[in-house]
Amino acid sequence: MDIEAVRTFVAVTEAGQFQEAAVELRITQQAVSKRVASLERALGVTLFVRTARGARLTLDGQAFLPHAREVLRAVERAAASVRPGERALRVDVLQRRISPALALRGFYESHPGTDLDVVTLSDANATRAIEAVLAGEVDATFRAVAPGDLPEGIRAERVLDDPLQLLVGPRHPLASARSLTLAELSGHRIWIPGIKPGTEWGAFYDELTEAFDLRIDAVGPDFGSEALMDSIADSAALATLVGSGDSYVWPAGHDLRRIPIEGPAPVYPHSFVYRTANPHPVLAALRGHLVQARPTPPADAWTPSWAGSGS
16 A cells, blocks of 8 residues: 555545645645545555545545544554654664663663663674774774774774683683783683674684683684583683673572783773764764773773774
């Protein structure tokens, strides 16, 4: 069914004349007549009877009118659900248990009732996520990006430098350490399933591995964080890296240990990436919150060379 024909039908009904409806819709009277005729053919009924005073609804027209109005309201609701400034602010996070997602939760808790939609762009790297921001598919994304490689109209603000920690089970040889250096991790297998070539997190771990002679791999399928925790708990050799601000839950019997890494502390550099011309009213409030709540990074922080200083 042609939505514009339905809109024209309602306009004629409310105006009472084809000519007045044409003025309201800013089209010709002939176009109004064609749209109504097309709708009548599609429905197989006559909707109007023309009189000397204008147009009068037939019984079929009267029956169709409330449904036509509901169709137009549904179309407007559908458009508003995706129209920037009217729909909820849509923000992409890589995973709902990592620190950017928790930062969004903190914003919502301090701004209750805010229209906020937290989404995850499946399998998207930074390039794809930025394209989604440019296209308006999402309003913003959290990514580790090279500041000089952004397209025009896109801005990235470093809002969350998250120090990494080693996560091990109780039988791992490093399980009793209160803190570790990257040198002490050399030779131990660090398993991070889900690392994909061509992603910013893949580039992060590649440079970390090369800079400190680490054994980081993603061998095997990624069955999710719960399966990873199960494997770490059962192993005396496996370890993984998690952000200090990440929120993972595991059974008490797993007895997993999160061990800080120091001298230097590897930090994952989350930037808040958005389109500068985005008029959404919630965007400025979220940016202000993230900047104000930004944690102070460790004095000995290590970040990859392409991430910039973050200042």
